[in-house]
Amino acid sequence: MTIDRVTTCTGCMMCLSSCPVNAISVKDDILRGKVPWIDYSECIECDRCIRICPEVNDVVKEKTGKVYAAFNKKNDAYMRASSGGVFACLAEYVISQGGIVVGAAWTNNKNVEHIIIDNLKDINLLQKSKYLQSSISKTIFLQIENALKSNRLVLFSGTPCQVAGMKRYKKKYEDKLVLLDIVCHGVIPGRVFETYIDYLENRYNIDILSFDFRHKDRRMGQYLNKITYKKKNTMRLCEYIGTWNMSSYFYTFMMGYMYRESCYQCKYSTKERVGDITLGDFWGIKAIRPELHRRHGLSLVIVNNELGNRVMTNIMKSIEVHEINDERALADNPQLSHPCTKPNDNEQLMQEYKKKGYKAIAEKYKRARSGRCKSKCILLVKKIYYFGK
Ligand SMILES: Cc1cc2nc3c(=O)[nH]c(=O)nc-3n(C[C@H](O)[C@H](O)[C@H](O)COP(=O)(O)OP(=O)(O)OC[C@H]3O[C@@H](n4cnc5c(N)ncnc54)[C@H](O)[C@@H]3O)c2cc1C
Ligand code: SF4
Ligand code: SF4
Ligand code: SF4
Numbered sequence: 550m551t552i553d554r555v556t557t558c559t560g561c562m563m564c565l566s567s568c569p570v571n572a573i574s575v576k577d578d579i580l581r582g583k584v585p586w587i588d589y590s591e592c593i594e595c596d597r598c599i600r601i602c603p604e605v606n607d608v609v610k611e612k613t614g615k616v617y618a619a620f621n622k623k624n625d626a627y628m629r630a631s632s633g634g635v636f637a638c639l640a641e642y643v644i645s646q647g648g649i650v651v652g653a654a655w656t657n658n659k660n661v662e663h664i665i666i667d668n669l670k671d672i673n674l675l676q677k678s679k680y681l682q683s684s685i686s687k688t689i690f691l692q693i694e695n696a697l698k699s700n701r702l703v704l705f706s707g708t709p710c711q712v713a714g715m716k717r718y719k720k721k722y723e724d725k726l727v728l729l730d731i732v733c734h735g736v737i738p739g740r741v742f743e744t745y746i747d748y749l750e751n752r753y754n755i756d757i758l759s760f761d762f763r764h765k766d767r768r769m770g771q772y773l774n775k776i777t778y779k780k781k782n783t784m785r786l787c788e789y790i791g792t793w794n795m796s797s798y799f800y801t802f803m804m805g806y807m808y809r810e811s812c813y814q815c816k817y818s819t820k821e822r823v824g825d826i827t828l829g830d831f832w833g834i835k836a837i838r839p840e841l842h843r844r845h846g847l848s849l850v851i852v853n854n855e856l857g858n859r860v861m862t863n864i865m866k867s868i869e870v871h872e873i874n875d876e877r878a879l880a881d882n883p884q885l886s887h888p889c890t891k892p893n894d895n896e897q898l899m900q901e902y903k904k905k906g907y908k909a910i911a912e913k914y915k916r917a918r919s920g921r922c923k924s925k926c927i928l929l930v931k932k933i934y935y936f937g938k
Contacts, residue, residue, distance in 0.1 A: 552598045553587050555605060559710035559811040560584065560682060563717065564598035566690035573598060575684075580899050582682055582738025582809050603713035604811070610821035611853035616878050617861075618831050618841050619848050619870040631678040631763040632830040633848025638864040639704060639729065639826070640672045648702030650675065651693060653683035658757050659746040660739060663689050663707065665696075675706070680762050680802045682736040682809065685711065697722040708733045709817030712824050727860055730822055732829030732849070732882050735812030735889045737802055744907040745798040754781050762799060764790060765845045774799055797914035804917075805889045806898055807910070815888040820879060825857035826850065833881030841871055849882065 552564045552573070560583045565573045572591035575583050585598070599605055621627040621634030630637060640650045644667055652675035654664045661683040666674065685707075696703050697718060705715050706729040718726050746757050755778040764775035774796045776789040793799045801807055817823060831849040835842045850870075852858050879885045892898075901909035 550599060550605065551587060552585050552602055552605075555602060557604050557811040557814050558584050559604060559708075560684075560809065561603060561711050561714035562685045562687070563601050563603065563690075563714035566687050567597045567601045569593070569595060569597065577738075577740060579740065579903055580738075582736075582740070583684055601714075601717055603710065603716070608713045608716060608816075608823055610819070610823055611825070611857075613820045613822065613879075614852045614854065614857065616873045617848075617850040617852070617870050618834055618838065618873055619850050619868045620843060620846075622867055622869055626672075626676075628765050628845065629673055629676050630846070631676075632828075632846035633843070633868075634676070634846075635828055635848040635850055635864075635868060636706065636729070637672050637676055638867045639706075639727075639860065640666075640675065641669060641867070642860065642863050643702050643704040643727065644669055644672070646702050648704065649693075649696050650704045650706070651689065652706040653679055655679065655759070658759055659743045660684075662686065663711075665689060665692055677761065677763050678731075680737065680799065681739050681742040683707065683711075684739065694718070697725055700725065703727065704729060707731070708736065709823050710811065710815070713817065716823060724856060727826070727856060728824040729826050729828060730817070730824030732827060732884050733812075733815070733817065734802075734884055735805065735808035735815070737798075737807045738809060741807055741902070741907070741910075742798065745910070748907040748911060749776075753778075755779065755787075756781060758786070762793075766790060771845050794918070797911050800914055800917070801910055804892065806892055806895050806913075807902070808889065808891075813888055813891040815884075818884045818886070818888040820885050822851060822853045825854055826852055826860065829882050829885075831878075833878055836881070837873065837875045837877055838871070849878070851879075 564585050570591050570593055572588050573585050576586035577583050619633055619635050621638055626637045627634040643650050649665050649667045651663055651665050653661050654674040656662045661679045661681055663683050663685040693703055702725055704727045709730040712728045712730040715728055750757055757776055757778045759777045761775040764773040765771045766773055772793045773790050779786050793803060829849040831847040834847055852861050898913055
């Protein structure tokens with residue numbers, strides 16, 4: 550077995566960081582996303598990459614601990630977050646202790662990568678869910694290791710498969726490394742999102758400056774897309790805001806199409822978690838404690854072990870928090886019990902995408918939209934905003 554043959558490769562890139570002779574690089578496969586590629590003329594067959602791979606080896610999971618419903622008391626930080634904004638409080642605490650925070654940020658209008666911050670003003674860069682795979686470079690792993698060696702506190706946040714990779718550092722730096730995993734539906738390879746942005750820019754003759762998957766609007770609630778753009782050769786900035794099902798890409802994501810193969814077989818879609826703390830959207834709160842429901846989102850926080858508990862204790866003052874002792878609390882987050890189901894025609898869509906590019910997804914979306922949903926969404930967008938699609 551070699552790491553370029555791991556069929557459920559999640560793209561965590563731990564193997565890349567482990568190779569002593571730099572024989573591994575990243576290949577961006579049109580369908581599979583980013584995967585490791587070995588230069589066999591350099592490889593010395595030490596097997597370090599295989600021994601480190603969380604897909605090949607067992608990963609220690611934590612037992613589900615206390616469950617909380619929480620939100621950030623600072624309204625601006627809350628409105629900037631996807632759900633309750635608890636991540637920002639955790640980041641604030643770690644930075645205030647002289648630590649560093651690692652998480653997913655936009656690097657331009659179409660790419661997402663893990664970056665490191667150690668300044669409170671940069672927390673907003675990591676806030677909000679970006680529904681495409683975030684890449685992690687070898688430099689990031691080196692910087693994390695250096696920070697740990699210098700005894701700095703490190704908060705690493707990401708999808709559970711990325712967090713599973715980071716568990717290798719736990720043995721050595723148990724209390725210094727706080728792992729935060731999100732409840733994860735799956736990820737679409739970054740290249741697909743790039744082709745989506747190119748498709749929109751060409752179709753509407755615009756330059757897209759930024760894309761927000763989880764815009765919150767005082768009137769329209771949450772789960773809105775906000776695109777900031779300008780017409781080509783003009784300087785006038787415009788904003789488009791629409792419900793998630795108005796975007797062919799977000800619709801494709803929500804319906805579970807075009808994910809990495811590993812996501813359909815994800816071993817982290819369980820109640821037992823890899824992180825010290827798990828964050829998600831508290832979708833089930835209305836059924837259990839309707840008085841806690843918030844229009845712009847509420848975080849589901851699962852504290853999985855003693856370290857998670859210690860960190861949570863330190864942010865209690867900055868959040869409004871309620872412990873939830875109800876078995877139904879986790880039932881409304883399907884990815885806490887099983888991976889996302891692969892749609893029957895996913896393979897077909899992938900092959901069409903390979904041939905026609907993003908047009909294949911746009912055409913499928915057009916066919917899938919039902920009349921009822923279409924009229925509801927278009928009305929909403931036409932009334933309020935500049936531009937619909
Ligand atoms: C791809 C994806 C799928 C998700 N699926 C679900 C789900 O099925 N059920 C559910 O309850 N919650 C899901 N979430 C998590 C949820 O949307 C929120 O991110 C989470 O509740 C934290 O919210 P917050 O308001 O505390 O913080 P926010 O400020 O919104 O959280 C930002 C955090 O998310 C991380 N993040 C953002 N984008 C990415 C990315 N592309 N890759 C890795 N990490 C990222 C950042 O590093 C940071 O830690 C998903 C998130 C992502 C990115
Ligand atoms: S799962 Fe991670 S460590 Fe394993 S082969 Fe893929 S990128 Fe490498
Ligand atoms: S076997 Fe060793 S040398 Fe070869 S790619 Fe893996 S880590 Fe690098
Ligand atoms: S669904 Fe699983 S494999 Fe896919 S990104 Fe999320 S944690 Fe990783």
